[in-house]
Amino acid sequence: MSSVxxxxxxxxxxxxxxxxxxxxxxxxxxxxVLLGASGCGKxxxxxxxxxxxxxxxGEIHINGKNVTWAEPSERGIGMVFQSYALYPQMTVExxxxxxxxxxKVPKPEIAKxxxxxxxxxQIESLLKRKPAALSGGQRQRVxxxxxxxxxxxxxxxxxxxxxxxxKLRADxxxxxxxxxxxxxxxIIYVTHDQVEAMTLADRIAVMKNGVxxxxxxxxxxxxxxxxxxxxxxxxxxxxxxxxxELVTLETGQIEFKTAELVFNVSDYEFTNATPVSGKxxxxxxxxxxxxxxxxxxxxxxxDITVELVEPMGSDTLVWTKLAGQNFRFxxxxxATVANGDKLRIGFNPSxxxxxxxxxxxxx
Amino acid sequence: xxxxxxxxxxxxxxxxxxxRNILLYGTLLIVAIYYILPLYVxxxxxxxxxxxxxxxxxxxxxxxxxxxxxVKAWSTACTGLNCDGLSRGxxxxxxxxxxxxxxxxxxxxxxxxxxxxxxxxxSEIFFAVLLFGAFIPYQVMIYPIVILLREMGxxxxxxxxxxxxxxxxxxxxxxxxxxxxxxVPEELFKAARIDGAGFWGIYFHxxxxxxxxxxxxxxxxxxxxxxxxxxxxxxxxxxxxYPMTVQLNNIVNSVQGVKEYNVNMAATLLxxxxxxxxxFVSGKLFVRGIAAGAVxx
Numbered sequence: 001m002s003s004v005x006x007x008x009x010x011x012x013x014x015x016x017x018x019x020x021x022x023x024x025x026x027x028x029x030x031x032x033v034l035l036g037a038s039g040c041g042k043x044x045x046x047x048x049x050x051x052x053x054x055x056x057x058g059e060i061h062i063n064g065k066n067v068t069w070a071e072p073s074e075r076g077i078g079m080v081f082q083s084y085a086l087y088p089q090m091t092v093e094x095x096x097x098x099x100x101x102x103x104k105v106p107k108p109e110i111a112k113x114x115x116x117x118x119x120x121x122q123i124e125s126l127l128k129r130k131p132a133a134l135s136g137g138q139r140q141r142v143x144x145x146x147x148x149x150x151x152x153x154x155x156x157x158x159x160x161x162x163x164x165x166x167k168l169r170a171d172x173x174x175x176x177x178x179x180x181x182x183x184x185x186x187i188i189y190v191t192h193d194q195v196e197a198m199t200l201a202d203r204i205a206v207m208k209n210g211v212x213x214x215x216x217x218x219x220x221x222x223x224x225x226x227x228x229x230x231x232x233x234x235x236x237x238x239x240x241x242x243x244x245e246l247v248t249l250e251t252g253q254i255e256f257k258t259a260e261l262v263f264n265v266s267d268y269e270f271t272n273a274t275p276v277s278g279k280x281x282x283x284x285x286x287x288x289x290x291x292x293x294x295x296x297x298x299x300x301x302x303d304i305t306v307e308l309v310e311p312m313g314s315d316t317l318v319w320t321k322l323a324g325q326n327f328r329f330x331x332x333x334x335a336t337v338a339n340g341d342k343l344r345i346g347f348n349p350s351x352x353x354x355x356x357x358x359x360x361x362x363x
Numbered sequence: 364x365x366x367x368x369x370x371x372x373x374x375x376x377x378x379x380x381x382x383r384n385i386l387l388y389g390t391l392l393i394v395a396i397y398y399i400l401p402l403y404v405x406x407x408x409x410x411x412x413x414x415x416x417x418x419x420x421x422x423x424x425x426x427x428x429x430x431x432x433x434v435k436a437w438s439t440a441c442t443g444l445n446c447d448g449l450s451r452g453x454x455x456x457x458x459x460x461x462x463x464x465x466x467x468x469x470x471x472x473x474x475x476x477x478x479x480x481x482x483x484x485x486s487e488i489f490f491a492v493l494l495f496g497a498f499i500p501y502q503v504m505i506y507p508i509v510i511l512l513r514e515m516g517x518x519x520x521x522x523x524x525x526x527x528x529x530x531x532x533x534x535x536x537x538x539x540x541x542x543x544x545x546x547v548p549e550e551l552f553k554a555a556r557i558d559g560a561g562f563w564g565i566y567f568h569x570x571x572x573x574x575x576x577x578x579x580x581x582x583x584x585x586x587x588x589x590x591x592x593x594x595x596x597x598x599x600x601x602x603x604x605y606p607m608t609v610q611l612n613n614i615v616n617s618v619q620g621v622k623e624y625n626v627n628m629a630a631t632l633l634x635x636x637x638x639x640x641x642x643f644v645s646g647k648l649f650v651r652g653i654a655a656g657a658v659x660x
Contacts, residue, residue, distance in 0.1 A: 047553075050553070050557060051556075052553050052556060052557075071556075071559075072553075072556045072557045073556065073557060073558065073559030073560075077557065078557070079553070079554070079557045081550040081553065081554060082550070083548055083550050085548060085550035085551045085553065085554040086554075087551065087554075087555070087568075087569055088573060089572040089573060098555070098558050098560070098568070099557070099558030099559055102558055102559035102560050102564060103559050146554070146558070158550075
């Protein structure tokens with residue numbers, strides 16, 4: 001059963017279209033991440049789902065009910081904000097109970113829910129404190145708690161970890177994942193952080209200019225990006241692109257030719273079965289490159305000179321030039337390479353991603 | 364430790380008598396004296412008897428301290444036929460002040476809150492028009508207001524003046540509250556909406572408790588403004604309910620008989636006392652409120 005269903009959602013300010021005919025079907029218990037650069041409309045979409053923004057056209061259904069014009073509090077959602085948005089003059093307990101009091105939940109029930117949420121989030125000792133006396137991580141826990149006490153089936157997170165430092169962010173990320181496993185509720189989560197998106201999501205929706213580019217599993221997004229934007233946006237460092245031409249030979253072999261290089265892409269899984277030719281681009285992930293002796297025979301291979309080494313601990317980024325253009329790849333962190341070293345590298349062109357040069361769609 | 368010599372730490376202490384300090388504090392001192400001297404003269408004169416004043420040494424402290432001028436200014440000085448001093452004007456002013464301050468602040472704070480958080484079509488224009496009102500010299504509105512009050516049957520009444528003060532406080536107070544509320548993070552408002560609070564719920568439970576400093580600022584602005592008002596008081600009320608400032612003018616400017624400088628001084632000091640006390644009591648909060656409204660981003 002779908003938990004949140006969005007039909008042709010459109011949002012316009014005067015003549016400016018922010019979201020354009022957006023469709024999305026989010027299953028019950030799913031963890032969906034809206035990912036995109038700032039200004040792509042991901043937070044706006046979340047605000048529309050929450051009912052904090054009135055939409056221009058389309059429908060929003062939550063738990064099978066049409067809530068397009070319902071008040072935010074009547075939609076059966078809980079929301080967590082980037083800036084925590086705790087009521088500064090209330091204690092933690094006051095923050096947690098404010099919504100319940102507004103909904104006229106009976107007192108014993110309130111007490112029961114507070115105790116339960118405080119236990120889940122381990123904030124029992126903080127209940128009497130004011131938000132100003134809490135650390136960033138504690139504040140975010142309370143903000144999550146405020147959404148939890150509502151006992152709703154859908155939670156909306158608007159970049160909840162962006163204001164925290166790196167270590168705390170990683171910790172809370174794990175906690176969020178465990179929390180989702182425990183509650184089995186639907187979560188829609190907005191972020192611009194790829195790592196968060198990849199680690200948390202069941203499915204990721206990559207957005208650009210108010211349009212969902214691709215809605216897929218983290219694996220699908222990473223390995224089979226649907227267009228060049230997604231391929232470029234996901235992954236750090238980003239993909240290496242070559243511009244060239246696809247040629248089908250008389251032997252039936254398919255080759256991708258740049259001015260200087262020829263890749264055999266006969267085993268590439270084309271989206272359309274029809275034979276292709278014409279201008280295209282080919283993208284290789286820095287992670288897909290092998291070095292040294294363990295390069296299989298069917299790989300494309302060549303010799304390069306290392307130009308720059310970026311040791312990252314767990315692995316090492318190597319910058320070089322391939323056929324005159326910048327090329328970067330990832331090596332094992334224990335590999336000893338230095339600037340100026342000569343290396344043999346190889347990759348399988350058939351497991352790359354290729355895009356039409358004109359509409360930039362995946363081939 | 365005892366064996367270690369004491370090593371001077373930090374920068375070398377500077378002499379306080381530098382040219383810069385002398386110039387700075389000298390200027391401040393002169394300016395302070397310039398402002399405090401009239402007050403000194405007023406206090407000193409109000410404590411002297413008339414024979415002593417006639418000697419002409421206005422800076423000399425009183426040879427014989429008397430509080431009689433104060434008593435007379437408060438309870439027996441005559442204006443026209445009434446001889447009950449400033450006390451009548453004081454209570455009139457209080458009756459005008461309390462509802463005017465209360466109403467103007469309540470309405471302006473709700474205005475500011477609505478203009479920030481519940482934007483409606485044309486709310487920006489509404490605000491622009493309201494602000495425009497602050498730049499029109501109010502003298503041009505005096506006569507139209509007379510007609511308005513007459514038509515409403517409020518001319519010459521206390522509530523008519525309250526209405527005028529409330530309306531005239533609106534532009535600046537709305538601006539004050541709007542700016543303050545727009546510095547409150549929008550997400551707080553969103554969170555409260557998700558928590559099911561409505562227009563008044565958010566106003567009373569979220570916004571109001573956060574806005575105490577700006578309420579203090581607004582209160583000080585209004586109390587001093589309304590208490591010191593002379594023009595509206597003299598135009599829109601009648602002698603029975605003249606505010607204190609008008610009463611003061613009538614005592615000081617009466618043309619009959621001897622000019623009682625000591626009574627005049629005492630009466631003026633009495634009238635200025637209310638705003639003065641307010642500044643002393645809430646000065647710290649005032650500064651804090653202004654700063655909070657200005658800097659918090």
